[in-house]
Amino acid sequence: MEATETETQTTQTVNPHHTVLDISKSCARIRPKLSGQVRHLEAAMSLKKGDEATGDLDEEALLEKLTPDEIAQLEIDLDDLDPKNAALPAGLRQKDQTKKVPTGAFRRDSLLQFLEKEALETEENEDLVPFTREKRGTPYIPKVQAAKLVPRDVAPRMAEPGAELPAVEMGSDVTLEPELEEALANASEAEICDLAAILGMHTLMSNKQYYEALSSNAIVNKEGLNSVVHPDECKVFPEEPPNPTDVEQSLKRIRDNDQTLTQVNLNNIADISMSTMIEVAEALKSNGHVEKFSLVGTCCNDSVGLVLADMLKVNGVLKSLNIESNCLTALGVLAIVEALKKNDRLTELKLDNQRQQLGNRVEMDMAAMVEGNKSLLRFGYQFSSPGPRSRVANAITRNNDLVRKKRLENVKNA
Incomplete structure (x- = not known):
């Protein structure tokens, strides 16, 4: 009874003249595709039954028994579209099934304002654990650094949560001979650069400064540690003279x-x-x-x-x-x-x-x-x-x- 009432309501709201025209157009459009599907179906049935004779299917009779909704769905199923083909534009991957009438021209600014408003009005999900700025766990201190910087009486307290590393002055215990301290105090930046090269501190200077300092007995660095790498001058070598043999x-x-x-x-x-x-x-x-x-x-x-x-x-x-x-x-x-x-x-x-x-x-x-x-x-x-x-x-x-x-x-x- 419900199906009969639905069909009656649909027939009353739809113009019969337009419905017949639409159905006839749809039938004419899908008839070639349906013929191909019927041929494939007949071939499959003949193979399945051992090449036995099968009766011809009447395409017109099949189409007459279909309702408008079934014809529309059949047209969608028989349409040769590939929704997974990324090389095709979006409009060619599937058929347009929108039945609503457009409300107006596309306005990008209005769409962005609507999306922003919708995002602000949407409530966020509550966190299971609320965020706090509390530091948890034991801070990591390298063993070598801890042995050099942390005194023995302070080391047990460093394991407590929230403890901070005490300030220790570096280099206060380093003492040199008076002659060396005087030489370092009066040394120029170029001399310090050569000394760093001799000690192997190649990361403080360029490769050119490093190898020149190692290969020379005199002070060759004139620019200091914070120098700019300059290109070497191109050395022009004369061509080998031709063989003078007669x-x-x-x-x-x-x-x-x-x-x-x-x-x-x-x-x-x-x-x-x-x-x-x-x-x-x-x-x-x-x-x-x-x-x-x-x-x-x-x-x-x-x-x-x-x-x-x-x-x-x-x-x-x-x-x-x-x-x-x-x-x-x-x-x-x-x-x-x-x-x-x-x-x-x-x-x-x-x-x-x-x-x-x-x-x-x-x-x-x-x-x-x-x-x-x-x-x-x-x-x-x-x-x-x-x-x-x-x-x-x-x-x-x-x-x-x-x-x-x-x-x-x-x-x-x-």
Whole structure:
């Protein structure tokens, strides 16, 4: 009976013409969505019953049986909205369901005044324990500070609640010799700053003042303890002068086997060509006076390295070869190191800082070749693996020990 009376009252207060129009519009709007839901429902029922034949559902009959409130709720349920999507504006996350007529334009000041008035008129919850300014518990006193500052007759009273620490004069018992007191009284702030640096009080000054005071015997601090850190002046260093070696003249002297030419330095010559470096290496094969050859930073490649390896096999005079900071690969480096098997004159070989890393396998081969040489005393290469590094170090130590024993035998025989 209550439901019948409610429906009768609703029908009397609502215009039937408008209600029919609203229902027809709502039905036309939700019919496509309802068709999709019906298809999903039919598919689910067919799967559940083992693909048995199911009768078609009449959408029009379903819509005719719905009341206006049920149609409105169905339209809300079928609306494709995502209330949890924070990337969407608030107006697109859910449907506007406000049915009230707006009372007027939005006024921010009136809203703030209403909220402030509402907050002031709202009674606050009473505290379970009222707030008081009473201090409770025992005050914490560090043990070191208590031992230094609190006398023995006062210490038992400090444990009582509300007790305060008595004032004790600091530094009254510190006495110095008359000479020291006079020196400190007449010392300037710069001298005190140097003294603090010597005593290790680095927090009272800048790092520059601290290290200058430690490294100098004189008073170097002129600004005192409360100084401002100033930037250091930029030190300009002159560029390294270019290599003055005349490549053509050196090549001619090597070919002529000049007796006065014992060292050839072609380091960091930018305009030297690969063909020229190959000619110099070929000329060293028949030279009998050059003992030191350096070719650092010239971008020589494996073609030069292979010629240098052939030169080491036949040259019996060269003692030092430096080809660091170049573009050699594993092919050129292994060829040079392998040539040490047929060379018993070379004592120094530097191969470090090439363009690419050689790898563990190449380093193991290098270590095996160095172990077979008895004349090499210095080997310049930074190994990346500890195994080859240890083997080469042991081989170099062995060769140096052999030279030392040979020198001692010569001294005894002499």
